[in-house]
Amino acid sequence: MHISLKREIKRSHFGQAGLAILALVVIAAIFAPLLSGYEPTATSVNSLQAPSAAHWLGTNHVGQDIWSQLLYGARTSLAVGFGVGILSLILSIIFGVSAALIGGIYDQIIMRIVDALIVIPMIIIVILVAAYIRPDLPVIILLLSALSWQGGARVIRAQALSLKQSGHIAAARGMGAGQVYVALKHIVPDLGPILLVEFIYGVRRAVFIQAGLAFLGIGDPMQVSWGTMMRDAMSYSYLNVWQWWLIPAGVALSLTIIGLTFVSHAAESVLDPRLRGEAVA
Amino acid sequence: MSNKYRLITYAVAFVIILALNFVLPRMMPGDPLQAIYGDEALIAMTPELQAHLVERFALDKSLWQQFGAYIAALFSGDLGYSYYYNASVFSVILGSLPWTLLIVGTSLVLSTLLGIILGIESGWRRGSRTDRTLLTGLMGLNGFPDFFLGLLLLICFGIVLGVAPLSGAVTPYAGLGGFALFLDVLRHMALPVTALTLAHLAGSYLLTRNTMITVLRAPFMLTARAKGLPERSLKYHHAGRNSMLPVLTMTGIWLGRLVTGVLFVELVFAYPGVGQLTYQALLSRDYPVIQGVFLMVAVTVLLVNFIVDMLYPRLDPRVRHAY
Numbered sequence: 001m002h003i004s005l006k007r008e009i010k011r012s013h014f015g016q017a018g019l020a021i022l023a024l025v026v027i028a029a030i031f032a033p034l035l036s037g038y039e040p041t042a043t044s045v046n047s048l049q050a051p052s053a054a055h056w057l058g059t060n061h062v063g064q065d066i067w068s069q070l071l072y073g074a075r076t077s078l079a080v081g082f083g084v085g086i087l088s089l090i091l092s093i094i095f096g097v098s099a100a101l102i103g104g105i106y107d108q109i110i111m112r113i114v115d116a117l118i119v120i121p122m123i124i125i126v127i128l129v130a131a132y133i134r135p136d137l138p139v140i141i142l143l144l145s146a147l148s149w150q151g152g153a154r155v156i157r158a159q160a161l162s163l164k165q166s167g168h169i170a171a172a173r174g175m176g177a178g179q180v181y182v183a184l185k186h187i188v189p190d191l192g193p194i195l196l197v198e199f200i201y202g203v204r205r206a207v208f209i210q211a212g213l214a215f216l217g218i219g220d221p222m223q224v225s226w227g228t229m230m231r232d233a234m235s236y237s238y239l240n241v242w243q244w245w246l247i248p249a250g251v252a253l254s255l256t257i258i259g260l261t262f263v264s265h266a267a268e269s270v271l272d273p274r275l276r277g278e279a280v281a
Numbered sequence: 282m283s284n285k286y287r288l289i290t291y292a293v294a295f296v297i298i299l300a301l302n303f304v305l306p307r308m309m310p311g312d313p314l315q316a317i318y319g320d321e322a323l324i325a326m327t328p329e330l331q332a333h334l335v336e337r338f339a340l341d342k343s344l345w346q347q348f349g350a351y352i353a354a355l356f357s358g359d360l361g362y363s364y365y366y367n368a369s370v371f372s373v374i375l376g377s378l379p380w381t382l383l384i385v386g387t388s389l390v391l392s393t394l395l396g397i398i399l400g401i402e403s404g405w406r407r408g409s410r411t412d413r414t415l416l417t418g419l420m421g422l423n424g425f426p427d428f429f430l431g432l433l434l435l436i437c438f439g440i441v442l443g444v445a446p447l448s449g450a451v452t453p454y455a456g457l458g459g460f461a462l463f464l465d466v467l468r469h470m471a472l473p474v475t476a477l478t479l480a481h482l483a484g485s486y487l488l489t490r491n492t493m494i495t496v497l498r499a500p501f502m503l504t505a506r507a508k509g510l511p512e513r514s515l516k517y518h519h520a521g522r523n524s525m526l527p528v529l530t531m532t533g534i535w536l537g538r539l540v541t542g543v544l545f546v547e548l549v550f551a552y553p554g555v556g557q558l559t560y561q562a563l564l565s566r567d568y569p570v571i572q573g574v575f576l577m578v579a580v581t582v583l584l585v586n587f588i589v590d591m592l593y594p595r596l597d598p599r600v601r602h603a604y
Contacts, residue, residue: 014420112289112290113293113297116297117294119291119537119583121578122541123544124579125301127544127563131563131566132305132309132316132568215548216544216545216548216560218563237432237440242436250429254424254425254429258423258424261420261423261424262420
């Protein structure tokens with residue numbers, strides 16, 4: 001591609017704003033222990049306190065420091081987001097590229113499964129599964145990855161199909177290159193920006209769904225996460241505590257998702273040049 | 282995609298749904314009766330009931346015979362029995378379904394219509410201040426999870442301003458009837474519908490706007506302009522109508538998202554729909570109800586997608602000729 005993805009994202013206002021927001025979240029996640037003086041899970045007798053010099057955002061119903069929970073919540077969201085983003089991207093590449101290269105009945109089977117999975121709403125499958133097994137964070141990451149590769153696989157297959165027609169692939173095949181070699185050496189590197197866009201989609205979806213599941217109380221209740229904070233805060237919404245308990249958690253979650261949306265919007269304009277121009281403006 | 286492929290797709294989706302519902306409880310370690318009927322069933326258990334339940338799902342037979350019994354029960358309309366509510370799953374779901382349909386239906390219509398109108402206006406004035414404000418605003422809104430939007434609305438209008446009811450679908454024991462009841466229902470659904478509509482507006486808006494930008498460059502737009510047609514006609518009849526088509530194809534997918542969104546929003550507003558029911562069932566491990574809701578929601582979404590797919594060639598003759 002002649003359009004540089006990096007330059008494109010940096011040049012667009014949406015890309016800049018998105019990257020700035022994400023940088024903030026990443027810093028909060030990495031330096032969480034330095035930025036707060038409390039363990040997020042440490043309980044105390046000082047419950048439901050208003051913000052003070054000791055507790056910047058007050059304490060929750062079991063006396064945990066909310067500011068520190070907010071910082072550590074970023075870790076949970078980012079871990080799930082990036083974990084699912086990478087795992088589902090790998091699955092998308094495997095199924096998309098193999099369907100394009102092998103073709104025939106295998107392609108048919110994979111694509112019908114892809115279409116079927118696109119139609120069934122993912123969250124209700126997760127809720128059903130979670131009703132039987134009480135999933136902790138790693139299991140949620142695996143579950144979400146297993147259920148969110150279909151969209152990427154379809155896009156990657158389409159791109160791989162057009163790459164397959166190009167001369168250099170035929171040349172490589174003629175020189176005796178095997179299917180796997182062609183896939184790894186020629187197709188996957190050429191997918192370029194599509195992979196990044198699909199990755200960001202995957203991260204955004206996972207952050208969103210993890211928060212939703214935690215909000216429903218699915219998963220490990222001891223895991224510090226923004227969804228759990230909102231769930232706990234909701235039951236105390238008749239008190240004033242929502243101002244420093246519910247709102248910061250919700251805003252942190254929304255900001256993260258908005259940041260990802262902005263970056264993916266900027267990246268999309270690389271894939272669809274008709275949308276360009278506004279990204280540069 | 283031809284009709285044959287579409288049918289196969291929906292068949293595959295249906296099999297995946299059935300298989301999940303059948304396999305999951307039977308994979309669980311421990312007593313399959315508990316995994317299929319939930320904790321409440323064990324409390325009510327007598328030897329006769331146990332024998333009956335084992336026989337009903339052929340639990341003493343091979344897995345294939347069990348699957349046969351499961352399918353046979355489903356097709357006779359038997360979704361199972363909830364020992365938590367002491368009623369058939371079908372009637373339990375039927376009791377809360379109308380409220381959910383009311384909210385989801387209203388939000389689907391509102392978010393699609395509003396999205397299309399805003400998308401047309403925004404695409405028409407691409408690059409202008411209105412367009413930028415709308416684009417940034419709606420993409421920002423898209424980042425707010427529906428349950429957070431719901432909580433914000435609840436706090437703002439319900440708790441701080443005190444103008445909206447905090448929970449439920451009607452005022453309990455008010456004994457309202459006729460027009461007063463209608464107004465009461467409207468008052469209770471206002472906030473949940475607003476939350477869902479706002480959270481799902483961005484999808485149809487962005488899609489319409491993107492298509493609009495492409496359509497505006499089409500040669501027929503130049504022709505229409507050269508004919509001297511008024512702006513309103515250009516914008517809505519020529520460009521707008523063509524920009525609506527992709528939105529309609531997505532309706533089925535959006536319904537799926539709204540249905541999952543409503544699960545969360547109902548929880549926030551304690552709205553007595555399917556979402557609230559699912560949440561209760563999760564808490565009490567009422568597996569038959571969870572399975573029933575899963576089956577019903579998934580099949581509804583499949584059906585709507587199927588109908589949209591079938592209608593599409595009628596709306597866009599180009600698709601019909603493509604076969």
